[in-house]
Amino acid sequence: MPVANSLDRCDSEVAPLMEGDANRPGKTPSYAGLKPSSEAASRAKRANTKTDTRHEVLFRKALWHMGLRYRKHSAELPGKPDVVISRERVAIFCDGDFWHGRDWESLQAKLQKRHNADYWIAKIARNRARDAAQTAELEQRGWMVIRVWETDVIRDPGAMAKSVLEAITQRRVQAGVIAAPKSPPA
Secondary structure (H helix, E strand, O other): OOOOOOOOOHHHHHHHHHOOOOOOOOOOOOOOOOOOOOOHHHHHHHHHOOOOOHHHHHHHHHHOOOOOOOEEEEOOOOOOOOOOEEHOOEEEEOOOOOOOOOHHHHHHHHHHHOOOOOHHHHHHHHHHHHHHHHHHHHHHHOOOOEEEHHHHHHHHHHHHHHHHHHHHHHHHHHHHOOOOOOOOOO
C-alpha cells in the first residue's frame, strides 16, 4: 500500500474554504439551529477521541516493532502530528476516514442524504482545508509529511509501517546519510 507523501486533496477544492471573515478566518461552521439526529448519535460523536485512536495505536506499535523511535503529538509543529520522527524530520498523521474526508466525492454525496448535511459537509471540507494548510507549512519548513488512512492501518498496520520505513530510508539516501540499499542478486 503506498503512503501518501502529500495530500490527495486538490488545492482549488479547499482554497475557498480557507476564507472567512476578518475576525475568524476559515472558521468551523456554526452549530446554531442544528440539532443532533438522535441522542445516540450525539453520544457517539462525543465519545470520539482526538488522540490514541485504535488505528493510531496499531500504527505506532508497528513502527516500534520495526525499530523506529518517535514522539507523539508534538505541539511545536503545525497540526500536532500523531507521530514525529525528529531526526529524520518526518511528521505522520493518522487520518480518520470520516473526519478527514477519504473518498471525498463519495462521502459528500452520502452526507447530502443525511441529517445536518450542510454542517457535516462544511465541517469535513474545513478539516481537509486545514490538513492541506498544515501539510504545506510543514513541507515549507523542510519536513516530510506522511498521511495514512484509518482503514489502511487497521487492514494491515505492518504494511503501512513498512511503507513509512521505506520512505524514511529513501529520505536518508537522498540526504546522503546512508548508501542506497543494494538490490538482491538475480
